[in-house]
Amino acid sequence: MKRSIAMFVSFFVCALLLAGCWSKKELTDLAVVIAVGLDKTKDGRYLASFQVVNPGNVAGALQRGGGAGGVPVSIYTSTGDTLVEASRKASKKLSRILYYAHTNLVVISEEVARQGLNDVFDAVERSHQFRPTAQLVIAHGHSAKEVLSVLTPIDKISANQIIKTLEFSEMARGQTINTDVWGAIRGLTSSGRNTVVTGVVIEGNPQQGKRQTNVQSSVPDARISLDGLALFKKDRLVRWVNGSTERGVLWVLDRIKQTNITIPWNGKKEAIGYRTVRVKTEVKPQWKKGRPSILVHIQTEGDISEAYVPIRLDDYRQLFQLEKAIGRDIEREVRQAIETAQHEKTDVFGFGEAVHRAHPRLWKRIKKEWDDRYFPHLPVTVKVEASIRRTGLRNTPYIK
Structure with a gap:
């Protein structure tokens, strides 16, 4: 008798668990x-x-x-x-x-x-x-x-x-x-x-x-x-x-994976191409004289993709000057993007979130006025370190 009851209960429980696809759709x-x-x-x-x-x-x-x-x-x-x-x-x-x-x-x-x-x-x-x-x-x-x-x-x-x-x-x-x-x-x-x-x-x-x-x-x-x-x-x-301002936004957001930068050289526009292969952006909030500020630190490594002017790429002094020129070009794009966002009073970079993480008590006091009062006048320092890792298979361009 007990065995029959146990089997009946088991079958009943299985029937509940296997009730079918009540919400099925063909x-x-x-x-x-x-x-x-x-x-x-x-x-x-x-x-x-x-x-x-x-x-x-x-x-x-x-x-x-x-x-x-x-x-x-x-x-x-x-x-x-x-x-x-x-x-x-x-x-x-x-x-x-x-x-x-x-x-x-x-x-x-x-x-x-x-x-x-x-x-x-x-x-x-x-x-x-x-x-x-x-x-x-x-x-x-x-x-x-x-x-x-x-x-x-x-x-x-x-x-x-x-x-x-x-x-x-x-x-x-x-x-x-x-x-x-x-x-x-x-x-x-x-x-x-x-x-x-x-x-x-x-x-x-x-x-x-x-x-x-x-x-x-x-x-x-x-x-x-x-x-x-x-x-x-x-x-x-x-x-x-659009254009360089568009890319400047992505530099700050650390969303650049690969991109190509063309810089002037010796009076010629769009003379040398630089292709990034590794980029890292850090946004560091700072506190100066009772007001917040931001440091944007960008590190990029890349290769020379093309050269339309005669330049000795095996000369470390030339490469050092190129790295400085590339850094200045990236800094220009970033500043254009920051100035545009500050003019529109929209913090698309997450500077406010960075301030919140670093100074939560301060953020609680200023967050309601962040977009309209603090962000448009926020001091932002941009630091770019560009490195050239490879120059391709030719160090001396055939262009004379």
């Missing part, structure tokens, strides 16, 4: 959303664009080796006063359930970014499906819908191309930055650091870019390209920076 019932775009309509409502994968067309295009077959993604749009409402209304246009677990890119229009992102990230962070590691970019000069609609020739899914371009550009060029949703939220909630996000633009004709012929030509009618850094103050975009 793959054929899901619309996998790879990217989300956010714009604003004329009446101030959200226009949400969802880039949904067409699985058969993606697999077919890969098997056929190119752009044959249908388009790999489809764009669905809906409007709403909130993002959740827009997402729910999109269900009227699809025969499947929107599934956000594989969403790895969020494209936000410049208009939405200038109006504020607090409402956007609140809805995103609360979702149990949406990943906070999704990459974030700002559509510069075009709508988010237009960016997601462009078909790309190499990576069949344009969202994947943008993500890979962000990754490889930051690694090789040093003028873009990977910012995910969680990093942006951290910048919004921190009182000592603001957010920096890379911008994307469309080169060419956006209307032609959404057609299948865009991936069937060796010269596409439209391409997606990275362009500029968006500087935020709290949750609002306040300034775009």
Whole structure:
């Protein structure tokens, strides 16, 4: 009798543990959303664009080796006063359930970014499906819908191309930055650091870019390209920076992996190229006469990549002068970036966080006025140590 009761209890417990997949969803019932775009309509409502994968067309295009077959993604749009409402209304246009677990890119229009992102990230962070590691970019000069609609020739899914371009550009060029949703939220909630996000633009004709012929030509009618850094103050975009100022921001943030610097020499502009291979930036807060100050110490090692003037690279005195010139050029870029951020009163470098870590009691007293009173007039000392490790296979250029 006891044995029968024990077996019955065991079976009952197993039945509870193996109750089945009560929340199961069949793959054929899901619309996998790879990217989300956010714009604003004329009446101030959200226009949400969802880039949904067409699985058969993606697999077919890969098997056929190119752009044959249908388009790999489809764009669905809906409007709403909130993002959740827009997402729910999109269900009227699809025969499947929107599934956000594989969403790895969020494209936000410049208009939405200038109006504020607090409402956007609140809805995103609360979702149990949406990943906070999704990459974030700002559509510069075009709508988010237009960016997601462009078909790309190499990576069949344009969202994947943008993500890979962000990754490889930051690694090789040093003028873009990977910012995910969680990093942006951290910048919004921190009182000592603001957010920096890379911008994307469309080169060419956006209307032609959404057609299948865009991936069937060796010269596409439209391409997606990275362009500029968006500087935020709290949750609002306040300034775009490009070129050397753009790289100056990344020098301070210690986000430079590899980049190429061209310096003048003997009266010739862009005479000698220097490629960094190792960079380390330290931000050290200091306290002088009752006010905070910052020391930015940059150490870089690199190689001579090109020389368009006659110079003896086997002469240590010449190399020493080159290292000084490279250091001055990096310092100039950093100072441009700091002056721009101070003019806009947005601490995108995290100087406030550094002060907080070093002097928590002081920070408690000044944090409310940091962006508007202390940061714009913050004394910043920039120290750059540039080293040349290799000069390539030729010490004496053949240019006479």
